Amino acid sequence: MSQTADKQPVLAADGTPLKQALDAALFRNRMRAFMLVLPLLLFLFVTFIIPIGIFLSFGIHDPVFSKFMPKTSAVLSDWDTTSEPTEDMYAALVADMVVARKDKTIGRAATRVNRELSGTRSLFTSSARKAAKLEAPFKESLVAVKKQWADPEVWKAMKVASRSWTLGYYANALDYKQVADGSFEPQPENRQIHVPLLVKTLWISLQVTLYCLILGYPIAYLMSNLPARTSNLLMILVLLPFWTSILVRTTAWIAMLQSQGVLNDLFVLFGVTDDDNRYSMIYNKLGTLIAMTHILLPFMVLPLYSVMRGIPPSYVRAAKSMGATNWTAFSRIYAPQTIPGIGAGAILVFIVAIGYYITPALVGGQDGQMISNVIAFHMKSSLNWSLAAALGGVLLVVVMTLYWIYDRVVGIDNMKLG
Amino acid sequence: MSLPIYAGWGERLWYYTFRVICGLIFLFLITPIIIVIPLSFNVEPYFSFTSGMLSLDPDAFSLRWYKDIFTNGMANPDATTGWWADSWNNAQWLRSMRNSFFIGICATIISTSIGTLAAVGLSRSEMPYKNQIMALLISPMIVPLVITAAGAFKAFSMLGLAYTYTGLILAHAVLGTPFVIITVTATLVGFDQSLVRAAQSMGATPFRTFFKVQMPLILPGVISGALFAFITSFDEVVVVIQLAAAEQRTIPRQMFSGIREQISPTILAVATILVMISIALLATLEMIRRRSERLRGLSPS
């Protein structure tokens, strides 16, 4: 606070300069407001932000190999990946295997290397069983147990695995792989699965968003132009699904769409198809699309409706009175005013769709799976939390970018619920 | 949007076509939810209407799947004494119903209380970094649940909270807070801050001001936020899959494995009950909304 000497500051009642006193009061008010938010912020940090941080850290930090094979990791860090593995390296490996076998950690180290070079798991576990009996020179004795130990590829895989801090999982999530000297190269074609998966996820989400828009726009328009009593009644038809459990709605779609389901029965009844050629509308991508569109439709209708409600009918009337056709009045006058609603609804639907898990898991079959399902697969089945975290990191970046756009376009405080 | 009398032939046609299209869309929205209700009374273990049902033959309908909700998992469903205690303690659907309500209510209390407090703070004009903080507070609604669940599992494992009620309640409370923030700040948008100043100038403590002036006006927002928080927890399955042991199974978790493994009409019966619960919540919400509009002197819309 700078005061010029020639100008006497205005003083508050207690003698402090008024500006200072006001600032102090403002600061107190700010603190007071902040203190109200603080409990939730702390709660959010402890139960949400830090946990996600911990999870994401798995994507770049995997100390399994260096933890359970410390001596080998130490000698590997000096290895240039091209020269012949030395006797020292074999001696360190055998020493580590003896300890790891005793501690029952050999399987975990082996699993780590197996991710880099498939088929090496049993090399470790079976050699470790005999490691305690091996004698120097270890190179010969180990190669005598399994001849693969002479293969430099095994050592290169160990070298990659021995890096605790690694970008290898993120590389994998983008269909690249880290090789022994630390550089990255594309995965072989038949193992390039994650980028196509991401593209597919985005594509399904885009389709769902589009369908929601196509279905949501007319009914939002209808409701916003009906008398309040009728539109409130119709609103219930939108809100009831919104308030009904996702699992209930998914179950309902299974009942509707499965081959012995209601819809197929109707088709057979009306001769659209015969009993032997019932349509498969569920447990595939179509099922995912239908069920997700149904589940996310209210997210589109609600913002559209609230924007359309606010559009004064006089504009369209004015246009028509000046000779515009119905279509021109709609497309030139009305529709542009609904763009904020379209933006809000579309981004929201897209954000929710992209991270969707339950519906694809239940009705997606094999081609309706999305990125969340694969993340869950790596957490629950392949037990590769690091890859799950890397894929999760990629997904989170996409979602957060969209969220940022949403904030820019719509503004977080304009989010409305029902 | 009634049809003006001067409307031409094409306009009339479009008017009715448009209504038919809208009708079909509403049908799409509501049919799947309505259809589970009659199907849950099917006497056969199928997911489709039998010819008996279509001809309204009373024998084609039964309450057997509802009975199953109460008996499945019971030690002795045929016992004459202690039937209710047995059902209450052992029937798996009832147990998961109890879990769902317990976890949902506890999570709602946490998220509503600290969420309301934060919303009040956020609505103050002096709030620093308002937008950024708001964005942060809403983020649990945006972050994919799989990621939230994975994070909660890893972090709660370190604290010994994985596979505990506490862990589940905390995780669900986080997921509920954005809804409370959104609904409460929405009611505060129209709030006249001069009321607070008036109360304070007349010597009311901030505490008293909050409960006597602000609270009654934002109460509808708080209640609807609480309902949202509750339904969020009540519906949630991804976090439960990751964080719950068998003893903490909730209704959606039970349905999830049921749908995945052996889809039985009992699930339809449960679904029907859940639809009824949603209708009750929705009706409550609508009543609150109307009351709030009356209180604020807005014309009913």
Next chain:
Amino acid sequence: MKFNQISLGVAAALVMGATNAADTITVVSWGGAYTVSQVEAYHKPWMAKTGNSIISEDYNGGLSEVKAQVDAGNVKWDLVDVELSDAVRGCDEGLLETLDASVLPAGADGSAAADDFIDGALQDCAVASIVWSTIYAYDNTVIDGQPSTIGDFFDLEKYPGKRGLRKSPKANLEMALAADGVAAEEIYDVLSTPEGIDRAFAKLDTIKGETIFWEAGAQPPQLLADGEVVMTTAYNGRIFNAMAAEGKPFEVVWDAQVFDMDLWVIPKGAPNKEAAMDFLAFSTSTEQLAAQASWISYGPARKSSAPLVGHYDGKPELEMAPHMPTAPENFGTAIANDFEFWADNQDELNERFNAWLAS
């Protein structure tokens, strides 16, 4: 019948008025008819004998939950029924308690436990209870003719209609190669080469468009019954059960079926290890294994149980023996699951399989 997570435990405690001394253990298995057979043959007699109680839970195999619980330091499960490859892998990774096979009772014929169990049934961390097979089955009211070879499963022209496969490369790749003409004893050698894997996937490709994939063991009989598929691979006991208990018109084809074991394991740090071990020893005794085989057509892991295997529960006319994977007329065509191959390659093959599914 749905037997998800029955809390027989609490119930038993209530019924018998047992108070505090009794232990409650959590036993985890694969659900459906298989869990029912275990509840009838193991759980109920053990509870009656010891006064302890059991909480029975279902899962879909794999080590993920066990690993999650061990990592979380909050183990909820006391005893888990796992496949052989998972038992070996879990043991290597320190997820399982080492078991002392010497506490297992001798066979009813007096032979020591170590001799009485079939080969591979006693592992460092696991004791086998049953042998089972992944077979394929069809609905004979829908299929014209009599499929009898694995080739027929892959023959969409001869037997048109949807197929069901487990959503996992396990057993599928073996069966695909067998259908492609690879002899049973060479299958894993062929699969160990990149060309062999390509060949297996190429064979699966021929039916992929017509295939529905299942995950839980209870699904295949359901898929057949609902008409979602006309033929599906399945665990043999599940199909048998649908035939025996519900009278479904299913037929099992014994050709190139993949033969495996289910074993009991105790997760590291299980809360009631002592009681779990007692249950384990009880359930793998000669009589209990034989009793279990009267509920579902899985073969007992003890040789001494075989002669005691009788007929299906409540149906004296239905002998169990011909339906067992170990029956001589069935066993001849079996491919023995190579757990080491799967321990080595399942990560890569799972990945490839998932990519193949999505493509």
